[in-house]
Amino acid sequence: MGMRVLLISTNKIRVPRPALPIGMAYISAALKRTGHDVDVLDLLWESRDLKAVRERLTSKPYDVVGIAVRNLDNLTFVDPIFFGPMTEKIVQCVRKYTSAKVVLGGSGFSVEPLAFFEYAQPDYGIAGEGEAGIVQLMDYLKVGGPIGEISGLCYVDANGYFVQNPANSAFDLGALAPDRSVYDPRYFEEGVSAASDLTRDHQPAIETLQTKRGCKLYCSYCIIRKTEGKGNRFKEPAEVVGEIQRAMAENPSVREFEIVDATFNFPLEYAAEICTEMIRVKLNVPWYCQLTPNAITPEFVDLLAAAGCIRVDLGTDALTDEALADLQKGFDMEKVLEVDRLFTASPIEHTHCIFLGGPGETSAALRESISFTERFLNPAQIYANLGIRILSSTKLEQQAVKAGILTEGQGTFVPAYYVEPAIVDDHETLDFVRDAYLRHKNWYLWWGLRGQSLSDRAAYSKQTVADMQREYDYVMSTKTRLEKAPRRPTSRPTLLTLGST
Ligand code: B12
Numbered sequence: 331m332g333m334r335v336l337l338i339s340t341n342k343i344r345v346p347r348p349a350l351p352i353g354m355a356y357i358s359a360a361l362k363r364t365g366h367d368v369d370v371l372d373l374l375w376e377s378r379d380l381k382a383v384r385e386r387l388t389s390k391p392y393d394v395v396g397i398a399v400r401n402l403d404n405l406t407f408v409d410p411i412f413f414g415p416m417t418e419k420i421v422q423c424v425r426k427y428t429s430a431k432v433v434l435g436g437s438g439f440s441v442e443p444l445a446f447f448e449y450a451q452p453d454y455g456i457a458g459e460g461e462a463g464i465v466q467l468m469d470y471l472k473v474g475g476p477i478g479e480i481s482g483l484c485y486v487d488a489n490g491y492f493v494q495n496p497a498n499s500a501f502d503l504g505a506l507a508p509d510r511s512v513y514d515p516r517y518f519e520e521g522v523s524a525a526s527d528l529t530r531d532h533q534p535a536i537e538t539l540q541t542k543r544g545c546k547l548y549c550s551y552c553i554i555r556k557t558e559g560k561g562n563r564f565k566e567p568a569e570v571v572g573e574i575q576r577a578m579a580e581n582p583s584v585r586e587f588e589i590v591d592a593t594f595n596f597p598l599e600y601a602a603e604i605c606t607e608m609i610r611v612k613l614n615v616p617w618y619c620q621l622t623p624n625a626i627t628p629e630f631v632d633l634l635a636a637a638g639c640i641r642v643d644l645g646t647d648a649l650t651d652e653a654l655a656d657l658q659k660g661f662d663m664e665k666v667l668e669v670d671r672l673f674t675a676s677p678i679e680h681t682h683c684i685f686l687g688g689p690g691e692t693s694a695a696l697r698e699s700i701s702f703t704e705r706f707l708n709p710a711q712i713y714a715n716l717g718i719r720i721l722s723s724t725k726l727e728q729q730a731v732k733a734g735i736l737t738e739g740q741g742t743f744v745p746a747y748y749v750e751p752a753i754v755d756d757h758e759t760l761d762f763v764r765d766a767y768l769r770h771k772n773w774y775l776w777w778g779l780r781g782q783s784l785s786d787r788a789a790y791s792k793q794t795v796a797d798m799q800r801e802y803d804y805v806m807s808t809k810t811r812l813e814k815a816p817r818r819p820t821s822r823p824t825l826l827t828l829g830s831t
Pocket residue numbers: 337341343344345346347348349350352353354356357396397398399400401402403404405406433434435436437438440441455456458459460461464538540552553554557558588589590591592593
């Protein structure tokens with residue numbers, strides 16, 4: 331008999347648009363494929379989270395409760411939100427009303443597994459891709475076996491050490507589609523907000539899909555290897571297009587789709603194959619994706635347009651050669667200009683996503699990059715962030731320690747941001763930035779910009795983040811700190827196909 335599993339999606343963020351819980355849908359598909367019973371609770375649609383959790387847990391018995399944490403925080407220095415405390419409360423609530431095992435997973439968990447584990451105290455966590463690990467964990471809970479073999483599993487061993495197993499079971503992405511029956515129908519109602527999309531008044535109902543996992547680029551702040559694993563894993567292009575067709579046929583409200591690959595166009599040849607397949611089958615559905623300027627050619631832009639792509643978010647990140655080099659983006663300003671011109675001349679809307687005040691940026695360089703944007707770039711939108719969220723084991727973390735933004739060993743579970751100290755203290759430059767963002771209707775930095783000066787807001791944010799850290803330190807003073815177990819030899823990856831359809 332299968333296990334009775336409740337999956338709880340904790341993502342409450344509705345901007346820039348509500349994200350379908352596709353990670354949870356993959357977990358549900360893997361569990362159902364291997365004979366387990368799955369129910370879901372999506373807290374996006376609940377106003378009283380703990381009441382909803384309690385009601386669900388007291389209505390039916392569960393063996394396992396999986397908590398999907400997509401976002402640990404909102405990556406936004408000017409308006410920081412931290413979901414650690416909410417997750418901890420949900421774990422406690424589950425413990426209060428059932429004896430089910432509690433498993434944390436999702437990208438929000440995977441970015442900081444150890445710190446999240448000791449803070450929220452689940453029974454288990456699964457870091458990174460979860461399909462293989464969750465199925466192996468169910469087997470372990472039913473019949474036992476070697477816990478050290480469960481892919482990505484996080485737990486406390488018999489000696490009290492924190493263990494994070496390696497991702498030792500590569501999962502065959504092509505063999506499993508997400509279980510879209512877990513999506514609440516309200517995601518597909520017209521008018522579900524797209525608060526910071528400046529080019530449209532409303533967002534038609536969308537589906538999302540992933541064509542591959544992983545990214546082989548090395549941006550200095552990026553944690554993709556923690557969330558999606560090393561290297562790339564691909565789906566067959568025909569399978570990708572078939573998945574979109576099936577999803578749209580099953581849900582006639584859907585008008586558009588979004589590819590949620592971290593970087594759709596790297597490697598370029600694979601992205602081109604997907605577009606070619608969409609053209610071959612005459613898919614004829616509008617869609618959007620995220621691209622790196624690194625791998626964009628005139629032919630590819632034509633192919634995107636012919637395949638139905640209507641808008642792209644570009645991971646441009648910075649607008650000077652020095653900053654691009656520091657962020658290890660692998661392209662320069664000449665490339666940014668070329669890509670901007672290619673999209674301006676095409677029917678596809680393009681957004682440059684950028685960070686202001688990253689490592690080494692001076693006030694003069696920041697001002698210059700703003701006037702450069704005004705003079706030479708023609709995007710449909712600029713989507714900016716002041717500073718960059720620092721996550722552990724990145725080059726950015728080392729730079730932050732060097733710049734005195736983080737102390738050695740401080741950790742980055744509680745939101746921490748790299749904003750160049752010379753900029754965060756330069757009131758005139760921050761207000762120059764604010765005025766520029768208010769002057770351009772299609773430039774977005776933060777919705778509350780009109781109401782206050784950016785330097786006041788930055789000071790407020792620094793205070794908010796310091797308060798979050800104090801609150802965290804207080805909570806942690808009552809909990810056991812975990813140490814990593816000494817390293818053990820890793821076994822060779824095996825391919826897990828999760829049974830047949
Ligand atoms: C595409 C994307 C977007 C798109 C989303 C489009 C859409 N319609 O969904 C856009 C650009 C809009 C976006 C916005 C945001 N994003 Co985003 N986004 C991504 C990206 C690139 C992929 C997410 C995705 O769908 N992956 C595909 C699914 C299948 O993977 P998954 O969710 O990770 O699920 C797997 C595992 O996590 C695990 N798993 C998932 N759930 C569970 C549950 C259990 C119980 C278990 C055991 C395992 C498990 O198994 C799954 C299958 O293998 C990731 C980067 C990444 N992956 O590394 C960032 C990422 C998820 N985003 C992030 C954030 C914070 C945001 C924003 C808050 C940023 C902002 N300020 O606007 C918003 C929030 C939007 C929202 N409503 O939630 C962070 C989250 C981590 C963190 N630091 O908190 C990430 C990791 C990026 C980063 N650099 O840190 N995002």
